[in-house]
Amino acid sequence: MHGQYVLYRDPALYWAGKPGHTFPCRVLLNSVHLELESLLSGERFKADPDYARLLPAGDCMRDVDEAPLQGECPDLQPAAVAWLKQNMQREAS
Incomplete structure (x- = not known):
């Protein structure tokens, strides 16, 4: 902990x-x-x-994890895309 x-x-x-x-x-x-x-x-x-x-990290990062890739929250878009790229690379390895 x-x-x-x-x-x-x-x-x-x-x-x-x-x-x-x-x-x-x-x-x-x-x-x-x-x-x-x-x-x-x-x-x-x-x-x-x-x-x-x-306090689970998922609760702290939920807005990034669930951010739309376009539209309502343009400030979160780069963070959401970065998260997706990292996770897609991990799954591909």
């Missing part, structure tokens, strides 16, 4: 009903506890892995 992105829920804040209990983080170290860095504040802390969920 090192270098991956997770959604972390601070159980103490959550059960106390306080705001800001769930936020995205980057995994710095994966051992008995995760060492996380908040993407919002930059704070580094140790966390119980039971309260972290992996």
Whole structure:
């Protein structure tokens, strides 16, 4: 999980009903506890892995993966074409 992105829920804040209990983080170290860095504040802390969920790359890249090749989103067209070329080359090898 090192270098991956997770959604972390601070159980103490959550059960106390306080705001800001769930936020995205980057995994710095994966051992008995995760060492996380908040993407919002930059704070580094140790966390119980039971309260972290992996954020799939597919969710982050969905707009590129599903971008039309022409039309509504001309800014995404180069990214979508590049993605298609890379995947077509992989499948051909």
